Amino acid sequence: MSGKYATETLQANESGIARAAAILRAGGLVAVPTETVYGLAARADSEEAVGRIYEAKGRPSFNPLIVHVPSVERAESLALFSAKARELAQDNWPGPLTLVLPKRERASLAARVTAGLPTLALRMPDHPVMAALLEAVDFPLAAPSANRSGFISPTSAKHVLASLDGRIDAVIDGGPSRSGLESTIVAVREDGSLEQLRPGPIEVAPRNSSSGSGAIEAPGQLASHYAPGKPLRLHADEHAADEFMIGFGAITGDCTLSETGNLEEAASRLYACLHAGARSGKPRIAVASIPDREIGLAINDRLRRAATPPD
Numbered sequence: 575m576s577g578k579y580a581t582e583t584l585q586a587n588e589s590g591i592a593r594a595a596a597i598l599r600a601g602g603l604v605a606v607p608t609e610t611v612y613g614l615a616a617r618a619d620s621e622e623a624v625g626r627i628y629e630a631k632g633r634p635s636f637n638p639l640i641v642h643v644p645s646v647e648r649a650e651s652l653a654l655f656s657a658k659a660r661e662l663a664q665d666n667w668p669g670p671l672t673l674v675l676p677k678r679e680r681a682s683l684a685a686r687v688t689a690g691l692p693t694l695a696l697r698m699p700d701h702p703v704m705a706a707l708l709e710a711v712d713f714p715l716a717a718p719s720a721n722r723s724g725f726i727s728p729t730s731a732k733h734v735l736a737s738l739d740g741r742i743d744a745v746i747d748g749g750p751s752r753s754g755l756e757s758t759i760v761a762v763r764e765d766g767s768l769e770q771l772r773p774g775p776i777e778v779a780p781r782n783s784s785s786g787s788g789a790i791e792a793p794g795q796l797a798s799h800y801a802p803g804k805p806l807r808l809h810a811d812e813h814a815a816d817e818f819m820i821g822f823g824a825i826t827g828d829c830t831l832s833e834t835g836n837l838e839e840a841a842s843r844l845y846a847c848l849h850a851g852a853r854s855g856k857p858r859i860a861v862a863s864i865p866d867r868e869i870g871l872a873i874n875d876r877l878r879r880a881a882t883p884p885d
């Protein structure tokens with residue numbers, strides 16, 4: 575233990591979920607598995623609880639959080655759904671799509687959740703543990719990825735503990751995340767047009783032309799993010815002796831994303847390989863080229879940010 579909490583590891587069963595729900599009701603922090611990455615959950619209707627998320631992560635207060643709900647109906651009580659937004663939710667929820675919509679003025683949400691924006695990011699996750707937890711409580715859950723701000727996202731309970739042990743109340747161990755990359759974020763504009771603010775597991779909208787510079791719409795899309803804490807070299811087809819190699823397809827590495835060149839498998843293993851590279855004794859990391867198509871677009875987005883040194 576390294577902080578002020580004795581972080582509990584909970585089983586992904588009925589009693590573990592009941593314990594997590596009790597901690598959340600009392601305003602605590604619980605890391606929870608989802609199909610994308612582990613989220614750091616707190617009740618979204620409490621300023622104090624949400625404040626603890628920012629504190630535990632060291633997250634800048636201008637970076638708003640995604641609110642997780644158990645149903646489309648609950649989502650509609652928090653934000654204004656146009657016909658287009660409703661169609662997207664019905665087609666893709668539960669699943670790795672986050673919708674940015676106009677927030678309802680009277681939604682009972684802590685102001686800190688949206689960091690002052692008039693819009694709200696909403697998602698209904700496709701994971702039995704997160705779904706059961708959302709059913710067990712009577713408030714929505716704010717949940718960013720369960721890592722210290724700027725570092726690699728967690729796809730296992732072990733990854734969560736590597737950066738947040740002693741800083742949160744509990745983690746539910748639900749095994750490795752299936753999808754392995756954060757949700758696609760799409761803003762639905764008042765004129766019905768769509769803008770993709772973050773690439774992810776599913777593609778439903780054209781990419782925002784300003785995405786990458788990041789300052790305007792998705793504050794968390796900073797140039798440097800997912801950083802392993804050491805230099806990372808992209809498009810490597812071979813590696814030096816002091817580099818931890820992350821391979822793909824025919825290029826075998828110390829950690830290989832997918833021997834068969836399968837992009838879905840590569841996405842699910844990306845953060846595990848980055849964590850392994852970060853932990854290894856090698857001072858640098860090299861990564862093989864990943865094709866820029868389908869979920870490879872989202873993998874390359876994360877890799878570019880991981881390769882950009884922090885300011």
Ligand code: TXA
Pocket residue numbers: 608610611612613614637638639640670672674688691693694695697699717718719720755756757759771791792793794795
């Ligand atoms: O898959 C996921 O989305 C995971 C799991 C836990 O659900 N969550 C996640 O949260 O990746 P986080 O906080 O690491 O990333 C949320 C992103 C940030 O880039 C944030 O700036 C953006 O969503 N965001 C949140 N609210 C927004 C809003 N109202 N408008 C634009 N961007 C927003």
Ligand code: MG
Pocket residue numbers: 718719727
């Ligand atoms: Mg994150």
